[in-house]
Amino acid sequence: MTAADEPLIVMRGVTKTYAGIRALDGVGFAIREGEAVSLAGENGSGKSTLIKILAGAEEPDEASITVAGESFARLTPRQSAGAGIMVIFQDFSLFPNLSVAENIGFSAELHAGHRLVDRGRVRALAARTLERVGVDIPLDARVETLSVAHKQLVAICRALASDARLIIMDEPTTALTEREVRVLLGIIRRLKADGVAVLFVSHKLAEVLEVCEHVVVLRNGRKVAEGPAGEFDAASLARHMTGRDVAEALPSPLADGAPRLLEVRGLSKAGAFADIGFELHAGEVLGIAGLLGSGRTPLAKALFGLVAPDAGRVTLDGREVPLGDPLAAAAAGIGYVPEDRLTEGLFLTQSILRNVGIGRLEAHAQGPLLDVAGLWREAEEWLRRLAVKAPDPAAPVRSLSGGNQQRVVLARWLARGPRMLLLNGPTVGVDVGSKAEIHGIIRDLAGRGLGVVVISDDLPELLATCHRILVMKEGRITDDLPGTATSEADLAHRLAS
Amino acid sequence: MKLDLTRNETLVAGVILAFCAIAAVVDPGFLSMPTLTDLLRGGIVLGIFAVGAMLVLVSGGIDVSFTAVAAFAMYTTTLLLVNWAPGLPWWAAFLVAMAIGALLGAFNGLFIAGFGLPTLIVTLGTLSIFRGFLLTFVGSKLISNLPPGMRDFSRLMMVRGTNADGSFYSLPWAFAFLVGVVVVTWTILYRTMLGRAIFAMGGSMESARRIGIPVRATQFFVYVYVGTMAGLAGIIHASMARVANPFDLVGLELSVIAAVVLGGARLAGGYGTLTGTLLGVALIVLVRNSLIVLGIPSTWQSVAIGILILIGTGLPAWQAKRAAARAA
Missing domain, CATH: 3.40.50.300 (P-loop containing nucleotide triphosphate hydrolases)
Incomplete structure (x- = not known):
């Protein structure tokens, strides 16, 4: 033979x-x-x-x-x-x-x-x-x-x-x-x-x-x-x-006259991005498509204050958000889900509950002490609402699958009641089924009036979740496209050209 | 070769040169044969220890028990010779001490490679056990009347001379052992697959296991080797000091590890060079021997060595961090 x-x-x-x-x-x-x-x-x-x-x-x-x-x-x-x-x-x-x-x-x-x-x-x-x-x-x-x-x-x-x-x-x-x-x-x-x-x-x-x-x-x-x-x-x-159809629903259309939530004007950072300006409305999911090195991640970090831009202003609900200060950005109502949840988003060896509760310590302070029971109750409630599949909320967050880990990061932010979320690569390393479910969560959050910015190079993901897609290339926004009327091929072409 | 300021070796060599320049200005007699032979003599025991300690750091572990191994091997060997075989030549005594060292090293290796326990914890434990066992069961009395073999060794000189002012200087043959240890260790580390496996394990233990490096056997070898080196250093120490003191040597381990780290070895494993290690030892011996020349009280020694460690290991680490931040 x-x-x-x-x-x-x-x-x-x-x-x-x-x-x-x-x-x-x-x-x-x-x-x-x-x-x-x-x-x-x-x-x-x-x-x-x-x-x-x-x-x-x-x-x-x-x-x-x-x-x-x-x-x-x-x-x-x-x-x-x-x-x-x-x-x-x-x-x-x-x-x-x-x-x-x-x-x-x-x-x-x-x-x-x-x-x-x-x-x-x-x-x-x-x-x-x-x-x-x-x-x-x-x-x-x-x-x-x-x-x-x-x-x-x-x-x-x-x-x-x-x-x-x-x-x-x-x-x-x-x-x-x-x-x-x-x-x-x-x-x-x-x-x-x-x-x-x-x-x-x-x-x-x-x-x-x-x-x-x-x-x-x-x-x-x-x-x-x-x-x-x-x-x-x-x-x-x-x-x-x-084992089931994971047809992606399209985002429900944005209500006319939705109030303007976030306004970015003239945001620049030498060597990373230049003259970025856009608006985000309540209930809107805005995609930012860009390849690695296009400046998408520095922009996301700048919006959350992790990178200090050289120029520009950001306002949320008409109030100016101090730049270069993540605590101020969080206090203003911005939540940020980082690209690499393993190193930037989670305390891997800590329990699932602690990972959710960490963002709410101030809210549960009673004088110098912490209302631990209240904190855990709230964290558990969010884990339930986001359907995190965890047999034991006291287990380290490392033991969860990628999709469930991402839900834990989301739960932490949602517990704070933010006005908008910045999601940088929300489904990197997440399997197909969980991916569709996270997309469902994004659509649901937007439906409740939250503004969401999705930053990704996963084009089907952007098309499945976003009302509007900005194309970012070499640090600049080069296109502003309606999400529902754009094809993947067209988007890929614009990204690469 | 390009001068690389982020390397510890360059930095340490620079500090040594600067130190010598200052000492030469303060004391014109500093740049002389006696200073050199004192420096080399002072570096023998420390150097052999340091080479062993470096090997362990490179493999991704740490050994703090080697001084106790050295004291145990040195004192037990001397006692054996004094009581049962006073006529043995020095080289036989050396072999006995190295065998005892290897045995104690194997004890470390058994716990570390055999049971997979953390190296620091095992060697902290055995440091205490070896020392306690020595003082309780072997003996705690100073032996100042060394057997003739060991006394003979201490009289073997490589270099002997007289200064202009009539004072003597000499370099004992023991120095050749340091050279030998360096050559053997270099050959193992850079010319055998065993040595490369030691580096590989320090780089990533898990990867080493996955590609089929016999991790346990290699680890066992490392601890036996360090034990053997410690036994050798111990017996050389006793011969040169012409006294076997069971309370000696223990307490030196952190200075030795400091010298190795100063020379660029990383506590996290995988990195270390013999050049760096020897430079680190040279600097520490120089500081010990010469602060008095500069008119600085000897109690300042440990402060000076501490500052050197902070600067010598902190500066390259800080530079690497800045370079990484720039690259990001």
């Missing part, structure tokens, strides 16, 4: 139970050489467990895994690596203190059983691998000084340097800009042409369909759909992943 008609990897009946819960139930599929397979599924669908079983990090209860014609009931990490199965984890698992060359060559040297260091050999291997991928990164640079995209490329090169035959990429595009995603997809095509198989785990659906030949969808530990990528579109994938 030739390699062409025998798949590289065949999995059959992979079953894994954790504490009585079936994480995987008889899942099976095949991956061929030079083929990209997309493994789609929401959080908790069993994707991660399957990856771990392939990498040999978890032992399946039952499985038959055939790698290049050889059958296993389970893989050990060594067998997995020996068969050329390499996982690129979301954190890349690199060594920040070592050079690019050493990071690329380390696994290969280690598994070749070398005891002594041969810098020349390592550098040659690294240079060869970088060339194979077609990127140019200085070999001697310390990995800690690289951008996220370059770190990812180094991780891919490391896998290739150890003779990878299957590269598993876990959510490879979450931290990348549009352009970097393009580069990555180009590299994946190159790898496929080179005979390397790729298992692509992502919940960004458009990318999945673009680069993969084959799609496997998991839901609650079972394979619910499988087929050539051409048979799926974003809507059908979402339906398979969530």
